[in-house]
Ligand code: F6P
């Protein structure tokens with residue numbers, strides 16, 4: 001079921017696969033070791049402490065194997081139904097080593113392998129080794145969070161007051177708002193933790209006004225949002241009773257926050273009546289959403305003063321006292337909390353886990369391997385796939401010619417699949433499709449590689465500065 005187009009490999013020195021394996025993965029494992037070390041030091045149950053030390057050693061061994069380009073070892077059986085799947089594929093690949101293997105498989109294996117050290121333990125089974133980093137980054141995005149909360153509150157209050165006015169002018173305003181919400185949601189993806197990108201908070205802030213949004217649109221190389229809007233508008237005007245939008249989530253923290261802004265907006269505006277969120281089942285690519293991250297976000301919003309004003313361990317070390325939250329800011333956040341908690345309680349905003357999202361394969365396999373999930377997604381008006389990894393999985397992480405149509409590159413999930421796919425992705429990997437002929441070359445020409453760098457590399461696509469928003473009508 002996989003694409004015949006060759007996948008990106010960690011052996012390809014001109015690709016981000018190689019750079020990731022060489023530079024980023026060792027850092028990610030080291031950060032996990034540091035986090036665990038801290039938790040082990042704080043722990044006073046001796047059995048748990050001993051076990052924690054053993055896990056630390058296992059992680060150090062994993063880092064050693066990676067850096068010494070050893071063969072990948074089979075995933076140990078921790079009872080997960082996906083173990084056989086990972087191991088069968090490893091065997092089919094010929095049990096390669098870390099620097100000679102398809103990038104997508106290997107990176108998924110890394111997180112699944114990390115997870116076994118915890119899942120096979122007694123005391124650390126559900127420990128999320130990336131949780132600290134996720135919370136810390138969310139706290140540091142405070143200005144953007146507050147700004148958006150104020151804007152969201154005004155918007156929703158106004159929508160409730162105005163109701164559905166109808167008419168061409170109203171339609172146009174609705175469309176602009178939809179585009180803006182989606183674009184905020186798109187750029188929220190630039191803040192994942194597995195790759196700190198060049199996009200600063202100021203950049204994100206600039207995307208808020210519609211004038212500024214227009215200016216930033218030049219970095220969106222493909223923008224099919226209009227097509228997705230038409231689908232939602234049509235379903236609404238046909239009076240369809242249940243109009244569902246799915247979001248295959250990417251990162252926790254600020255990105256999840258903007259995903260909820262979009263979800264809340266879709267429900268408040270009546271463009272959707274149900275939003276289904278799809279989280280990951282194990283700690284994944286550092287910052288991806290686990291069900292617990294959703295609960296943590298809501299609880300931060302429920303008590304913003306406690307969340308933002310309690311000094312962190314780092315604050316204490318630096319003798320820093322966090323700035324207080326104003327009454328207005330606290331009220332804006334609590335408005336969000338009430339809105340989202342109510343939508344959640346009323347079953348309009350729900351989470352649905354599936355271990356498929358942490359399988360090693362691409363989404364080309366979805367229709368044949370996960371029939372139930374496929375059927376489920378067919379009932380959605382639009383399935384939004386957030387972020388870079390989801391895009392890599394949609395396209396098989398393959399070395400497509402960049403002018404290949406998106407609908408071709410997503411194979412069995414394309415036209416005829418019954419699924420309307422919308423990818424919102426800031427580019428952080430080599431694969432990119434749907435560009436105009438010559439567009440890749442044009443960007444390469446303005447983004448000249450430095451001295452000694454490989455001119456074959458599509459480096460512009462690694463930094464999160466550019467984005468693609470691609471739609472495929474599958475119905
Ligand atoms: O390209 C760097 C990288 O870590 C990839 O390994 C992965 O596809 C991606 O970034 C994760 O980003 P996102 O959170 O947007 O999926």
Ligand code: MG
Pocket residue numbers: 192250251285287288387389
């Ligand atoms: Mg991610």
